Amino acid sequence: MTATAPREEQLWSRCAGCASLLYRKRLRRNLDVCPECGEHARLAAPERLRQLVDPGSLRPLPDELPEADPIDFVDVLPYPHRLSAARASTGLTEAVVCATATIGGHPAVLAVMDFRFLGGSLGCAVGELITRAAERALDDRVPLILITASGGARMQEGTLSLMQMATVSQAIAALREAGLLTVSVLTDPTYGGVAASFATNTDLVLAESGARMGFAGPRVIRQVTGRALPEGFQTADVLLRHGQVDMVVQRRSLRGRLGALLAATRPARAGRPPSLPVPRQEPAPLREHLPDADPALPADPTPPTTPGASAVRDAWDTVRMARHPGRPTTLDYLDSVFDGFVELHGDRLGGDCPAIVGGVARLADRHVMVIGHQKGHTTAELMARNFGMASPAGHRKALRLMRLAARLGLPVVTLVDTPGADPGVSAEEQGQAAAIAENILTLTVLPTPVLAVITGEGGSGGALALAVADRVLMLENAVYSVISPEGCAAILWPDRSAAPQAARALRLTAPDLCRLGVVDEVVPEPSTAAHDNPAETAHRLRAALLTNLLPLLDVPPAMLVRLRRQRFRRFGSTRAGVRAGVR
Numbered sequence: 041m042t043a044t045a046p047r048e049e050q051l052w053s054r055c056a057g058c059a060s061l062l063y064r065k066r067l068r069r070n071l072d073v074c075p076e077c078g079e080h081a082r083l084a085a086p087e088r089l090r091q092l093v094d095p096g097s098l099r100p101l102p103d104e105l106p107e108a109d110p111i112d113f114v115d116v117l118p119y120p121h122r123l124s125a126a127r128a129s130t131g132l133t134e135a136v137v138c139a140t141a142t143i144g145g146h147p148a149v150l151a152v153m154d155f156r157f158l159g160g161s162l163g164c165a166v167g168e169l170i171t172r173a174a175e176r177a178l179d180d181r182v183p184l185i186l187i188t189a190s191g192g193a194r195m196q197e198g199t200l201s202l203m204q205m206a207t208v209s210q211a212i213a214a215l216r217e218a219g220l221l222t223v224s225v226l227t228d229p230t231y232g233g234v235a236a237s238f239a240t241n242t243d244l245v246l247a248e249s250g251a252r253m254g255f256a257g258p259r260v261i262r263q264v265t266g267r268a269l270p271e272g273f274q275t276a277d278v279l280l281r282h283g284q285v286d287m288v289v290q291r292r293s294l295r296g297r298l299g300a301l302l303a304a305t306r307p308a309r310a311g312r313p314p315s316l317p318v319p320r321q322e323p324a325p326l327r328e329h330l331p332d333a334d335p336a337l338p339a340d341p342t343p344p345t346t347p348g349a350s351a352v353r354d355a356w357d358t359v360r361m362a363r364h365p366g367r368p369t370t371l372d373y374l375d376s377v378f379d380g381f382v383e384l385h386g387d388r389l390g391g392d393c394p395a396i397v398g399g400v401a402r403l404a405d406r407h408v409m410v411i412g413h414q415k416g417h418t419t420a421e422l423m424a425r426n427f428g429m430a431s432p433a434g435h436r437k438a439l440r441l442m443r444l445a446a447r448l449g450l451p452v453v454t455l456v457d458t459p460g461a462d463p464g465v466s467a468e469e470q471g472q473a474a475a476i477a478e479n480i481l482t483l484t485v486l487p488t489p490v491l492a493v494i495t496g497e498g499g500s501g502g503a504l505a506l507a508v509a510d511r512v513l514m515l516e517n518a519v520y521s522v523i524s525p526e527g528c529a530a531i532l533w534p535d536r537s538a539a540p541q542a543a544r545a546l547r548l549t550a551p552d553l554c555r556l557g558v559v560d561e562v563v564p565e566p567s568t569a570a571h572d573n574p575a576e577t578a579h580r581l582r583a584a585l586l587t588n589l590l591p592l593l594d595v596p597p598a599m600l601v602r603l604r605r606q607r608f609r610r611f612g613s614t615r616a617g618v619r620a621g622v623r
């Protein structure tokens with residue numbers, strides 16, 4: 041709803057749905073739903089909380105966090121300027137407001153996102169605040185309710201914002217293990233990294249009437265497919281028809297519906313003790329939590345191998361190197377690094393995605409489960425493999441193989457090389473966001489060693505769906521990013537030709553990500569590049585895999601999971617926290 045004229049703006053607003061001129065007080069009484077056409081206007085987080093919880097029960101959780109600009113991001117404006125402007129215009133500290141409250145007399149912890157604040161984007165502070173809210177729910181043994189509104193991960197914080205998808209997901213996994221209910225309420229709009237993590241990996245997913253949810257946005261899909269989108273694409277009613285949400289709820293019924301769900305799930309919650317006590321975890325580097333006497337883990341921090349060339353190579357040149365069609369693919373590595381690969385197919389739900397290959401293989405004399413994105417060298421190969429962009433069937437095949445590996449006691453090695461998940465209509469209809477979200481969550485609790493290698497392009501959520509691991513390695517000329525440089529340039533710069541600047545600003549190279557702690561070790565490539573000497577690249581990759589995998593094999597699974605969670609928990613406030621000496 042937009043105000044009509046400055047003089048009248050306190051009194052009247054115009055409906056975005058039917059353009060009716062509405063008396064503001066009447067609109068507010070009607071919960072900002074147009075009485076003429078039923079359009080649900082977007083709500084600010086404080087107003088949303090006021091509408092949902094029992095009067096007098098709201099207790100906001102602290103939201104003070106140190107200033108964060110973890111990668112010193114500058115587009116046409118420095119990131120801190122954008123943050124200050126968002127704070128001034130919303131009166132909020134960040135894009136989420138967290139609180140404890142009761143709904144229909146039932147206690148819960150709520151985290152409510154606010155789209156007005158930088159598009160509700162998920163940055164380190166937002167991830168940290170939601171994670172703390174989830175930890176509060178765990179401490180209080182009450183349900184967690186997430187009200188989402190977001191354009192996706194916050195690109196101004198680079199790959200660290202991508203890590204938040206894992207951080208919040210593992211907090212949700214801890215609530216699952218403790219038998220505590222998690223509910224997400226999708227409001228308009230919920231996209232990208234938020235859709236592909238905590239908006240869809242909760243126990244229950246409700247959609248407010250008129251909400252739209254998806255992994256890729258409609259504009260991107262239209263651009264990629266060159267086709268008009270089906271009627272109602274990604275809207276709540278269509279999501280319900282495709283099995284993506286539990287129910288669509290009118291705003292006026294939301295409070296009652298949440299109250300009823302909290303009441304219905306209460307006995308089970310109260311009666312069942314947590315199956316796995318999950319100690320509250322402080323964010324800290326993995327190493328500090330290792331018992332001194334345990335020689336089982338890799339001696340660390342493995343000093344990042346100092347690669348010669350890329351220390352001076354421009355980020356954009358590295359992007360082009362990572363995309364080089366001659367670069368070895370997952371199937372090439374399965375041939376050169378591993379022995380006896382036996383491919384396994386299918387998600388058991390109706391599909392087998394060619395962009396993901398997986399199966400059992402031997403690494404030296406150890407059996408492992410290998411899962412990776414497959415691109416190709418020729419146009420025909422690339423097309424047959426959908427350019428390495430996995431569909432939901434691909435993510436579900438990967439999920440099946442990860443779980444199988446854990447059951448069989450096999451370690452998992454993933455090879456990540458994808459521009460991103462498939463930005464298509466049917467991928468969205470088949471639940472792209474939820475498929476990625478489930479993989480991320482499952483990896484945070486998988487009771488077997490997981491070793492990930494970014495071998496080429498690590499594109500956003502599609503990459504993270506295979507990269508929540510105990511150790512994350514990266515080939516020297518690979519890249520790993522929250523968004524493609526072209527996509528970032530199109531949004532924050534006047535146009536796509538700024539992709540080289542965006543590539544530099546995003547800190548997507550292996551040495552940068554090693555410094556940020558996202559990556560544990562850089563695997564050096566032959567002096568020119570991987571594609572010039574695939575045999576030597578394979579030799580180096582094999583050595584790095586063995587060095588990093590073997591020590592993990594002796595760690596008890598429960599401890600592996602605990603350490604993996606600490607690894608991802610530290611990205612929350614971390615950079616900021618470390619700088620300011622907080623927590």
Ligand SMILES: [Zn+2]
Nearest residue numbers: 055058074077
């Ligand atoms: Zn209207």
